[in-house]
Amino acid sequence: MAVIRSDRPLNWRELAAVAAGEPLALSDAARARIAAARVLVEQIVERGIRAYGVNTGVGALCDVIVSPSEQRTLSRNILMSHAVGVGAPLGVAETRAIMAAAINNFAHGHSGIRVEIADQLVALLDAGYIPEVPAFGSVGYLSHMAHIALVCIGEGHVRHGSERISGREALVRLGREPLVLEAKEGLSLINGTPCVTGLAALALARAERVLDWTDAIAAMSFENLRGQLAAFDADSLALRVSPGLNLVGERMRNALAESGILASVVGQRTQDPLSMRTIPHVHGAARDVLDATVVVVNRELASITDNPIVAGTPDAPRVYSQAHAVGASIALAMDSLATAIAQVAAMAERRLDRLVNPLVSGLPAFLAEPGGTCSGFMIAQYTAASLVAQNRRLAAPASLDGGITSGLQEDHLCHATPAALKALEIVDNTGRIIAIELLAAAQAYDLQPVDAPRAPHTDALWRRVRAVVPTYRDDRPLADDMAVAFRLIGEAAPPLPPASGNLPSTPTPGDHTGFAAHAANDPKAAALHAPQSAA
Template identity: 75%
Template sequence: MSVTRSDRPLDWREICEVAAGAPLELSAQARERIGAARALVEQIIARGIRAYGVNTGVGALCDVVVSPIEQHDLSHNILMSHAVGVGAPLGPQETRAIMAAAINNYAHGHSGVRVEVVERLAALLEADCLPEVPALGSVGYLSHMAHIALVCVGAGHVNWRGERMAGSEALRRLGLEPLKLEAKEGLSLVNGTPCVTGLAALALQRAHWLLDWADAVAAMSFENLGGQMAAFDAGSLAFRVSPGLALVGARMRAALAGSGLLAASLGRRTQDPLSMRTIPHVHGAARDVLAATEEVVNRELASTTDNPIVVGTQQEPQVYSQAHAVGASIALAMDSLAAALAQVAAMAERRLDRLVNPLVSGLPAFLTDASGTRSGFMIAQYTAASLVAQNRREAAPASLDGGVTSGLQEDHLCHATPAALKALTVIENSSRILGIELLAAAQAYDLQSVSAARAPYTERLYAQVRGLLPTYRDDRPLAEDMTLAFHMIADGGPPPLPDPLPVPATTERWTPAPIEPVADGTAAPANDALPGAVGT
């Protein structure tokens, strides 16, 4: 089913639909807005109104006036000089997401490109004829879109039906002529935040899958390690105000309902280790960050992020040449999401370590039934630890990297696109870590000494793993199993939890009494006795 850009901006989920292969159509209203903005640009040119990138150079050349006969060359040359990406190309979904976000941006009706330009991008999407876009080399938003736009003018390269070919050849096979860009179109084709916004939409989708899997895999480890269900008690969790925490608590109760293994371990410990009892707190905090990031990404999609922006009427056209192309808010959001997911994965590695460590698990060492001749999951935990360390490096904030470009004209950089690319890397690493924990948890079930039933939901997860892979006996390269588990997690969400999802109980929280001064000048609660203290 196609996605239509109408009078309402696309949201991040619709960007992901296009990224997955859905065609993107323009409504009549969207075409009308695009055309009206183009008419404003033509009036600006005709009246000689100075406008950045329309009749001036760009960057530090913003005060160099460009004559009408040079404006076509300016647009064309911007693509050529800005196509400076390096490294391996982006994947098909990443490229489609960026193109969808760009079309959404032009459809706001303040960029001033012709409808034909936007239709060309939509035609490439519909044919799944995707420009080759090097992933690296952008401090903000320029190079990725430049490589996409090259194909519109018959340059660059595409990947189509498994073949890499020149952009000119791709257009020929599609029956399309290379576009001749008009004034401002070159700048608009490389400008704004579609690159980071498209990548951020994919990061949101993959983060949702990751966090759903994190709850499911954590439930398996928790059950194997004989955790205490009090950690997920609705009344207890209600003392901390967090929608994410409440949701994760409910999910864990649903996932572990009916567990004979947990019934057998009831009361065994006063308190579980933090990697087990803070599952709602850490996973919930990440979900709260995810919710905030969704809001930022949807706001970005609802915003015009071109520079300059054209508004007004043909009688009174106006130009705003400021900084809407700078993605400070979305850069910060991507940095926050990467850090949150890195923490979830770091705690997953700690649970994995507990599963393989006989000193705390009560299971055979390294989850093998022939210790000494078999190493089992010993070195798989090393891999997880390595990925946790890499996540720690990737989670350093890109938005603080700074830098100076374009002869001091662009002397503050937010690195929004690198922030999104880092977030995607953290999500991939974290999916691999959870995949290893998933395999280890399934192996732990095979080695349990307690004769008791798993929860129905974890039984379903165990059966899904064992439907793909038998118990591991050092009889094959474990890396291949880890790759299969990674794809289980990275390619979609886990089996749904039982319906209806239990709703956290509401509890009346204790409110501290007002502080009143006492005789010695200090302050103390008005009541003499505080509620009973509890341990940490």
């Protein structure tokens, strides 16, 4: 179903849906606002009102006057000189998210582009001709949108399925002409915060999915490690004011209800290790950060982030050339979300270590077949530890990186887009870590020495795993199973346990985040249909 940009700005869920492949359409009112803003730019040009990037140069050249005859050249040259990205291209979902955020920003009616610019971007989105956008090279917001905008004028390259073609060829196939940019349009296409905002919406969607799975998998590990359910006592948890903590606590209680394994060990320990008894506290804190980040991202989508902004009326046009394109708040939010998810992943690895360590688990060493010829999950825990360490390095705040660009004109940088990119990488790493924990928890059930039934909910999760991955006996590369589990996490939300209070209802199957496609494109996951069938 098409996502409509109407009088109301898109929210992060709608943006994530477009990133995942839903079409985007502009309402008549949105198109009228875009057109009205273009009239303001035309009046600014006609009256010679000084306006940054309209009749002046950009960056440190902001005081250089550009004549009317040169303004088309300025717009085109801005795209050419700002398309400086390097490295592997962004994924399809990431690029779609940025494009949708840009269209949303234009629809506020303060950018000054022609409607034809927005229509060109919508047509590319809906036809699946996705511009090739190198991932790196931005300290803020410029290079990614420049590579996207190149395609609008028949330059650059696009991906269409597995095919790579020129921007000009893509427009020919769509029956569209390359656009000749008018005054301000080049600058409007590259500035603002659509890059970080689009990526941030995608990070929220993937983080929410990962947190849901982490709760479910943590319940499996807790049961296998025979924890004390008192850690999730509702009266105790209610003493700490945290919506996330109390949500996770209720989920854990419901997921582990009727567990014969846990009933058999009630009162045997005073306290469990922190990686077990602080599941509500750590997972809940991450959810509280997620909720706070949602507010920032939705606020950014509702904001006009151009520089300059055009406003007023055709009789009295106004230009605001200030700093709304700087994404300090969303950079800080992305850094915070990245750290929160990295902490959740670090604790998941600690639970995994307890599952494979016979000194504390009461399970066979490394969840392996006995006899010394099998290593089981010994080295899979190494992989998780490596990813936790990588997350720790990535979690250093991008918003503090600083730097000086544009001849001292831009002498403070927030690195908002890099903050979102590394948050996405941390979320992906976390998905892989919990995929390993999921496999280990399923294996632990197979080897569980306690002769008592699992909780109905964790039993259903175990069966879901075993439907695609058999018990591991060192009889195949474990990396293949890990990739299957990562894909399982990416393709659908976990079933939520029966709610005794106000838990969210079970998410509908299917992916609306871009995460499933990302997981399916994982190099290892792509070749796993044979192992899955063999299971």
